[in-house]
Amino acid sequence: xxxxxxxxxxxxxxxxxxxxxxxxxxxxxxxxxxxxxxxVCKACNEFDKQSREIDVSINKLYPADKLSSVTTLSAEKKxxxxxxxxxxxxxxx
Amino acid sequence: MEKKKIYSCDPLNxxxxxxDEFFRFTISRIKNHEVAEDLVQDTFLxxxxxxxxxxxxxxxxxxxxxxxxxxxxxxxxxxxxxxxKMSSSGEDINEDDFLDHFFDHTEHxxxxxxxxxxxxxxxxxxxxxxxxxxxxxxxxxxxxxWSKVFSMQNIEEYSSKEICKEMEITPSNLWTIVHRSxxxxxxxxxxxxxxx
Numbered sequence: 001x002x003x004x005x006x007x008x009x010x011x012x013x014x015x016x017x018x019x020x021x022x023x024x025x026x027x028x029x030x031x032x033x034x035x036x037x038x039x040v041c042k043a044c045n046e047f048d049k050q051s052r053e054i055d056v057s058i059n060k061l062y063p064a065d066k067l068s069s070v071t072t073l074s075a076e077k078k079x080x081x082x083x084x085x086x087x088x089x090x091x092x093x
Numbered sequence: 094m095e096k097k098k099i100y101s102c103d104p105l106n107x108x109x110x111x112x113d114e115f116f117r118f119t120i121s122r123i124k125n126h127e128v129a130e131d132l133v134q135d136t137f138l139x140x141x142x143x144x145x146x147x148x149x150x151x152x153x154x155x156x157x158x159x160x161x162x163x164x165x166x167x168x169x170x171x172x173x174x175x176x177x178k179m180s181s182s183g184e185d186i187n188e189d190d191f192l193d194h195f196f197d198h199t200e201h202x203x204x205x206x207x208x209x210x211x212x213x214x215x216x217x218x219x220x221x222x223x224x225x226x227x228x229x230x231x232x233x234x235x236x237x238x239w240s241k242v243f244s245m246q247n248i249e250e251y252s253s254k255e256i257c258k259e260m261e262i263t264p265s266n267l268w269t270i271v272h273r274s275x276x277x278x279x280x281x282x283x284x285x286x287x288x289x
Contacts, residue, residue: 010200019275053213073116
């Protein structure tokens with residue numbers, strides 16, 4: 001069975017590769033081993049799928065740049081904040 | 094407004110430099126106009142109070158962003174907590190024990206923590222919104238350093254290289270953090286999102 005351990009990843013290793021898909025360069029060996037592991041391990045397969053979905057969802061959580069620049073803070077609120085900031089600075093001195 | 098390269102370091106300029114962007118950032122997450130405005134204001138005031146803690150070698154904008162992000166998370170946390178009555182856990186994870194929670198000595202899943210199904214993508218719009226609230230909550234339960242990495246990746250779209258530089262960590266540290274964060278966030282979602 002020793003040769004099996006050399007080829008097959010553990011779940012810990014497989015989830016490490018899965019979780020870092022987006023940011024960590026994978027060698028062809030990583031690719032192959034991960035693919036092999038995912039083909040036999042239901043739990044890691046589920047983790048892999050969900051990890052990608054979490055990435056997608058997190059990106060949706062942070063869509064600031066995609067909002068049009070038309071949305072701005074009202075001039076009224078701006079000057080109110082400025083006043084408050086000014087006041088606080090004065091009080092500090 | 095000229096391009097963003099100005100580093101003001103002067104709170105008097107903050108409103109002109111950042112308020113629109115911060116407001117957009119906030120309103121896209123918190124649909125309530127007034128709450129979003131107030132959070133932007135709170136951010137500047139909190140920044141002003143903590144000005145002495147600001148390290149000049151990092152960007153003022155990302156420093157303020159971090160304050161804003163925490164304000165937004167607090168807002169969500171309060172909201173979700175009151176709905177859920179959940180105690181915050183996970184803040185003090187022991188680094189060594191962390192992976193033992195998920196994997197046994199042969200490095201395969203512990204039965205109790207092995208991933209169950211979690212249907213994220215196929216949801217109605219309403220469910221999506223609800224899901225986002227829980228995602229936000231689960232992200233907020235990550236240890237501070239990990240959640241900072243996440244926010245740098247996603248809010249400010251730093252590259253891995255930049256994150257490593259600013260956080261003073263190696264790429265392997267970064268990968269370890271992402272690995273653990275994903276394990277924790279996924280588990281948290283499964284626990285709380287599924288019951289809904």
